[in-house]
Amino acid sequence: MRLPPIPAFRNHMGLLNAGVFFAAAIVSLLVAWGALRTIESMSLLSIESALLLEGEEWAEVDTSGLQVILSGTAPTESARFHALSIAGSRVDASRVIDQMEVPPPKEITPPRFSVEILRSEAGISMIGLIPAATDRDELGERIQKIDFTRAVTDLLETADYPEPVGWNAALDYALAALELLPRAKISMNADRVAIQAIANSQIQKTEWERRLRAQVPGGLRLSLDISAPRPVITPFTLRFTIDKDGARFDACTASNDAGRTKIEAAGIAAGVTGRPTCTIGLGVPSPDWPDAVSRGIGALRDMGGGSLTFSDADVTLVAAEGTPQNTFDRVIGELEADLPDVFSLHSVLPDPVTISGTGESDGPPEFVATRSPEGLVQLRGRVADEQERTITESFARARFGVENVYAAMRLDPELPRGWSVRTLAALEALAQLANGAVVVQPVVVDVRGATGDKGASAEISRILSEKLGEAEDFRVNVRYEEKFDPAANMPTPEECAADVNATLAESKITFSPGSAEIEPSSARTVDRIAEILKRCPDVAMEVAGYTDSQGREEMNKALSQRRADSVLSALLARRVLTSNFTAFGYGEADPIADNDTEEGREANRRIEFRLIGVDPVDGDADTEAQAGADPDAAMPAIRPQARPEEGAAEGDEAEGETPDAAATPADTQDPDEATEEEVVDPGSGADETAGQETGDGTESLADADAAETDNAAEPAPEAGEETVDEPPLVVDPELEGIRPQPRPDDNDG
Secondary structure (H helix, E strand, C coil): CCCCCHHHHHHCHHHHHHHHHHHHHHHHHHHHHHHHHHHHHHHHHHHHHHHHHCCCCCCEEEEECCEEEEEEECCCHHHHHHHHHHHHHHCCHHHEEEEEECCCCCCCCCCCCEEEEEEECCEEEEEEEEECCCCHHHHHHHHHHHCCCCCEEEEEEEECCCCCCCHHHHHHHHHHHHHHCCCEEEEEECCEEEEEEECCCHHHHHHHHHHHHHCCCCCCEEEEEEECCCCECCCCEEEEEEECCEEEEEECEECCHHHHHHHHHHHHHCCCCCCCCCEECECCCCCCHHHHHHHHHHHHHHHCCEEEEEECCEEEEEECCCCCHHHHHHHHHHHHHHCCCCCEEEEECCCCCCCCCCCCCCCCCCEEEEECCCCCEEEEEEECCHHHHHHHHHHHHHHHCHHHEEEEEEECCCCCCCHHHHHHHHHHHHCCCCEEEEEECCCEEEEEEEECCCCHHHHHHHHHHHHHCCCCEEEEEEEECHHHCCCCCCCCHHHHHHHHHHHHHHCCCCECCCCCCECHHHHHHHHHHHHHHHCCCCCCEEEEEECCCCCCHHHHHHHHHHHHHHHHHHHHHCCCCCCCEEEEEEECCCCCCCCCCHHHHHHHCEEEEEECCCCCCCCCCCHHHHCCCCHHHHCCCCCCCCCHHHHHHHHHCCCCCCHHHHCCCHHHCCCCCCCCCCCCCCCCHHHHHCCCCCCCCCCCHHHHHHHHHHHCCCCCCCCCCCCCCCCCCCCCHHHCCCCCCCCCCCCCC
């Protein structure tokens, strides 16, 4: 092959140079691109590693040529600058492009505004945090006007945040409550007020609770805890009876929980079934009261029947008719030796008594007063003279009404001394009955009938023991009948609310669209609700209005308020007393169904009735709850004391049908320990105690001395136990209708 001649190359030299330059350019570009990629990779790796090591892993790194781009959402502004500094320390800062974002700062959560106000004899003190918009000087002036004779201690602090919704209404309500209650602690915030107070009596407590619940603003939750001091019982009375109807307490009193436990255990051991009701009160004549009572009940049990009456320190034991003389003498002798020194025993072994109840029999002279269920009273039998007849008639007409008394008494100057006292005491006892009769004889006063007051037996026993004096025989056979109890036939507040809401569940109250006008089709529903509420005149309720979520929230809230007001006006037009009612619109809050469906929105457009004063949050026992709870539930469970003469027999029955047999004698308990065992019912088993409620109440300062004295001689109540606010001398009707204990044989001795 031959090469072309040199002149041919020379003719194409320009083309050759162009090719060489082009090739060099391509090579240069490739080298530059490779170098750029290397720089990008090294910068990316270096910055990512540094960010990771510094804890800024949230930042994302990217490169674009020599530029380094930082992106991502920084948790704070300082974290963003830190990430920039880290990147600038690894590469030239001018190469770093900041595309990072910082979320907008969160609004600072307002503090929880609350105030605690304490009012006592020393004055009024306030502590808490209030909004700066609340006029502190005006608040101080309002509180000073409540009690201008004592100083106001202001420990409030302020914070410059908006007032929460409902703050002013809650504050106004708290100040109104403070003005009503002279001894109280009130804790409040924007949506809840908790009140603790001490009343002077049970009546005052009930009135305060009624007024406070009636004034609660809509949307505000209320927790009430008002306690009343224990009642002063005079004379301090207890009466225990064993007769053909069984064993029962006609009246039972104690000074503390430990004493009540001991007395009730003695009653159960003597044959009482169910759980006895024993009132805790002030006025006990001796710290040995529980010991004396339990020994007296044991003696009556050993006697086989009769009645035992304690009136302060006077003790009267009346044996059952037909009790053998030797048994009577033995039991009375033992009881006289066992009773503490302060107590004086009077014992009676009565002759057989025949009560005709006519006032005209040939037997012992009688005075008879009867009362019919309609309230008509007839007076028959004998009085000593004309003056005594006038006094008796006047007393009866004053007690029962002038038009309700018919008198047909005859004179008998041979009547024993004190006859007038006995007849007037009998009439006072008759006033405790809805219908019944009292018979007065020289040696006995017999009271029997029906009542609507569960405490009537106790009150009759107190009256007769006080008026007749010691060593007098009287008999009380009174039964409780609910039909005579006006309170028993009234529905409870919970029942009222449940009945109203059940009516609404059957047929809701509807309104014209976008309006507060009740549709005519709902008139029947409103009528039914009005009839229910007329049976609940003192129940405080809130009428709550709700809407669906369509529309603006402010408009929905205003519409729900107008609708709640419309329902309240409709009830008022139907002659329902609405002074205890409030109306509040909640708007679209608290939906009960899905607002995304038409059915759900229809369900959410509703009216609800709820009780005011029920506070289910923060573990509060509502307190409202709380008034009227069973006082017995606060006491520890008890077992009856085994009878000494039957201990072996009862031990054999411990695994059989009679649960009494497993009882531990109460006297063997350590006096420093409170007994806590299952309640035993010989007649019906443990079912009798299944429905116990919890008592609520607080021991007042006035009780401290009496309680301290009693606790020195008796087992202390369990730690944390509360004292009990109780009505005077309540007797459980379950104690009636019980078979008596067998009497000893005539040759017992």
